Amino acid sequence: xxxxxxxxxxxxxxxxxxxxxxxxxxxxxxxxxxxxxxxxxxxxxxxxxxxxxxxxxxxxxxxxxxxxxxxxxxxxxxxxxxxxxxxxxxxxxxxxxxxxxxxxxxxxxxxxxxxxxxxxxxxxxxxxxxxxxxxxxxxxxxxxxxxxxxxxxxxxxxxxxxxxxxxxxxxxxxxxxxxxxxxxxxxxxxxxxxxxxxxxxxxxxxxxxxxxxxxxxxxxxxxxxxxxxxxxxxxxxxxxxxxxxxxxxxxxxxxxxxxxxxxxxxxxxxxxxxxxxxxxxxxxxxxxxxxxxxxxxxxxxxxxxxxxxxxxxxxxxxxxxxxxxxxxxxxxxxxxxxxxxxxxxxxxxxxxxxxxxxxxxxxxxxxxxxxxxxxxxxxxxxxxxxxxxxxxxxxxxxxxxxxxxxxxxxxxxxxxxxxxxxxxxxxxxxxxxxxxxxxxxxxxxxxxxxxxxxxxxxxxxxxxxxxxxxxxxxxxxxx
Numbered sequence: 279x280x281x282x283x284x285x286x287x288x289x290x291x292x293x294x295x296x297x298x299x300x301x302x303x304x305x306x307x308x309x310x311x312x313x314x315x316x317x318x319x320x321x322x323x324x325x326x327x328x329x330x331x332x333x334x335x336x337x338x339x340x341x342x343x344x345x346x347x348x349x350x351x352x353x354x355x356x357x358x359x360x361x362x363x364x365x366x367x368x369x370x371x372x373x374x375x376x377x378x379x380x381x382x383x384x385x386x387x388x389x390x391x392x393x394x395x396x397x398x399x400x401x402x403x404x405x406x407x408x409x410x411x412x413x414x415x416x417x418x419x420x421x422x423x424x425x426x427x428x429x430x431x432x433x434x435x436x437x438x439x440x441x442x443x444x445x446x447x448x449x450x451x452x453x454x455x456x457x458x459x460x461x462x463x464x465x466x467x468x469x470x471x472x473x474x475x476x477x478x479x480x481x482x483x484x485x486x487x488x489x490x491x492x493x494x495x496x497x498x499x500x501x502x503x504x505x506x507x508x509x510x511x512x513x514x515x516x517x518x519x520x521x522x523x524x525x526x527x528x529x530x531x532x533x534x535x536x537x538x539x540x541x542x543x544x545x546x547x548x549x550x551x552x553x554x555x556x557x558x559x560x561x562x563x564x565x566x567x568x569x570x571x572x573x574x575x576x577x578x579x580x581x582x583x584x585x586x587x588x589x590x591x592x593x594x595x596x597x598x599x600x601x602x603x604x605x606x607x608x609x610x611x612x613x614x615x616x617x618x619x620x621x622x623x624x625x626x627x628x629x630x631x632x633x634x635x636x637x638x639x640x641x642x643x644x645x646x647x648x649x650x651x652x653x654x655x656x657x658x659x660x661x662x663x664x665x666x667x668x669x670x671x672x673x674x675x676x677x678x679x680x681x682x683x684x685x686x687x688x689x690x691x692x693x694x695x696x697x698x699x700x701x702x703x704x705x706x707x708x709x710x711x712x713x714x715x716x717x718x719x720x721x722x723x724x725x726x727x728x729x730x731x732x733x734x735x736x737x738x739x740x741x742x743x744x745x746x747x748x749x750x751x752x753x754x755x756x757x
Contacts, residue, residue, distance in 0.1 A: 279344050279756070282336045284352065289331025291353045295360060296324035298413060299406060302364070306402030313400040316367035324360050344755065351750040354738055358382040361410060370403050375727040382734040384410030386741035387623060389497025389593035389710030390733070392723040397502055401483065408490040408498045414741070415494025415524075415623035416464045463531050468493045471520045478512040488594075492520045495623045497593025497710045504718070506596040511579065514596060518586045525551065525590035525618035546658045547619050547630040551589075554629070558585045558613060562606045569603045581606075589613045591625040593710025593718075600717035607713060614703040614712075625708025625740050627677055634662055634670045676744050681706055684736055691726050701725070705736040 303317035361384070362377035364370075371377040376392045383390045384407055396404065468489050475485035487500045501507035505517060523531075526548055533541035542548050559581050566577035580597040587594045588610050599610060616632060618624020634655060641653045655662040681702055688698040693715065700712030701722070711718040722730065739747050749755055 279348070280336070282334050283345055284348050285331050286334045286336050287349050288352060288356055289328045289334065291356060292324045292328030292360065293332060295357055296321045296328060298409065299324070299364065302402040302406040302409065305405050306400060309401045311400040311402060313364065313368040313370075313402040316364050317402055317406075319367055320360075320363040323363060347746050347749050347755070350742060350746050351738075354385065354742065358385055358734075358738075361385065361406075364403060364406055368400065368403055370399055373727070375730050376723070379722065379730045379734050380407070381410060382737050383705075383710070384408070384496065384498060385414035386708050386737040387411050387414050387494045387496035387591070387625065388705055388708040388737045388740075389491070390705055390716070390737070391498065391710075391721045392730070394721060394723060395502060396498075396500060399500075404487060404500050405483075408487045408496070408500070411494035411496030411498055412468070412490040413494075415496065416461060416528075459532055460528055463528060463535065464493065467520065467523065467531070471516065474516045475513060478516055479510060480508065480513055488517060489520075491594060492517050492592055493524050493623065495521065495524055495590045495592040495618065495625070495708075497587070499594065504595040505583070514579070514583050517594065518583055521586045521590045521592045521594070522552075522555065525622050525624040527619045527621035528623075529621050544658065547633060550633055551619050551629045554613070554616060555585055555589060558589070558609055562602075562609055565603050565606045569605070584610065585613065588709060589616060589624075590618050590622075591707055591709045593704075595711060595718035598717065598719045600713050600719070611700060611703060611713070614700075614707045614709050617707055627674065627707075630657070631670045631674065633657065634667060635674060637662075638667050638671065673744060676748075677706070680736070680739060680744070684732060687732060688725075688729055691729050693725070693729075701729075701733060702736060705733040706740045708737060708740045 299317055299321050303314065303321060306314045306317055358378060358381045361381040362371075362374065365377040365380060366372075366374065371380060371392070379390070379392055382388075389411070393399070399407070471489040471493060472482075472485045475488060476482055480488070484500055487498070488505070490496065491498050497504075499505065499507075505514060508514075526542070527545070530541045530545055530548065559578070562581040562585060563574070563577045566572040566581060567574055572580075580599075583594070583596045584599050586592075591614075599607065602610075615627055617626020617628050620628045620630045634657070637655045637657075641655055644653050645651060655664075655667050684702040684706065685695075685699045688701055689695060693701070697712065697714040697716055700714065701716045704710055704712040704716065715724060716722055722733070725733070
């Protein structure tokens with residue numbers, strides 16, 4: 279294994295993270311709040327070792343599968359651990375467990391929090407907390423690939439280790455072109471949302487915070503009541519649009535910008551994704567109207583926002599859906615497993631995997647009737663290789679196995695089944711809010727430290743989609 283390359287890349291990660299803290303430092307200077315020195319110290323603490331590690335000489339710059347998996351997993355652990363330093367130095371959080379949980383939640387775009395009163399936080403801390411969503415949404419390694427030309431050799435291994443989805447197709451001929459184009463589209467979408475939110479009446483600072491949360495599908499807010507604090511249909515509509523947009527495959531957005539205006543309509547995963555959203559909204563709206571007696575317009579508004587927030591794994595809230603009927607809560611719980619599309623900033627299992635699983639099940643039933651028939655699994659006009667089908671089946675099994683084992687452990691800490699299951703589903707799927715004690719109007723502060731560590735690990739597994747993390751913890755990997 280090329281250990282020097284791994285060490286040097288982690289040094290570059292630290293340098294980039296220190297640079298990412300500069301906007302928060304300047305914001306704290308502007309507001310003259312107590313987090314100025316904590317950010318300054320944090321930047322120095324990261325930059326100094328980062329530059330030293332970046333000076334490590336690397337004779338062979340090839341990135342193989344082992345190096346790709348190691349760099350991806352270790353980079354996320356390092357950024358989460360080091361990103362927690364401003365929280366601790368500023369006193370915003372007092373224990374490493376809480377700070378690590380909050381930062382891992384930010385970078386993995388989960389949005390689960392242990393902070394009860396976010397409105398009491400300094401502006402710099404608030405900005406850094408949400409900026410982690412923006413950085414983690416497209417991925418720290420994808421950002422490094424876009425910025426550091428020296429990693430161009432075999433960079434596809436790093437790209438494969440981090441980008442979500444069962445397939446990692448390149449949009450453009452060269453991987454560096456792909457990563458830079460992805461970031462251009464990402465920044466363009468973010469700028470558009472900031473402008474629209476300001477025009478809708480949201481303050482500029484708040485607009486950045488909620489843009490980072492919705493474009494990164496993270497969900498951190500600067501308001502205790504999340505988006506519900508604004509009580510604005512215009513603001514909710516803008517955020518709904520961008521949550522759904524960023525829950526789609528970003529490769530499709532690039533295709534649209536390159537002139538292929540039919541990309542959305544011909545993509546089977548996007549059609550399934552939008553169909554699930556429409557059906558879920560309809561069912562929950564009817565349930566709220568006929569069970570709780572909500573006015574139709576109010577039921578549509580709250581169900582539209584909540585469904586969009588949960589399926590895209592964003593986690594913003596305008597209503598306390600933990601008070602909704604059981605039927606609606608079950609739908610939301612199921613949506614936590616579905617998630618967004620492959621190649622999006624959303625988490626969970628992904629629509630394309632469910633599509634492949636359904637088609638694979640249909641093939642097996644058909645082969646029972648016609649044992650000698652050759653029935654390929656297709657997505658649109660493309661045949662899905664059997665290797666990918668097997669990969670999806672194994673991924674689904676591992677996902678549910680980790681969900682079951684983690685739920686069992688969390689419940690052993692004295693939490694009820696609904697809290698335990700929804701907490702694991704919400705962190706493993708990078709959603710954020712769950713149900714009961716971890717519902718949309720509460721947080722994860724009451725969980726024991728061991729539970730927070732496990733859920734932090736679930737966030738990482740969910741963001742890097744199981745294989746990348748599990749392979750690094752295999753003893754044979756390091757031999």
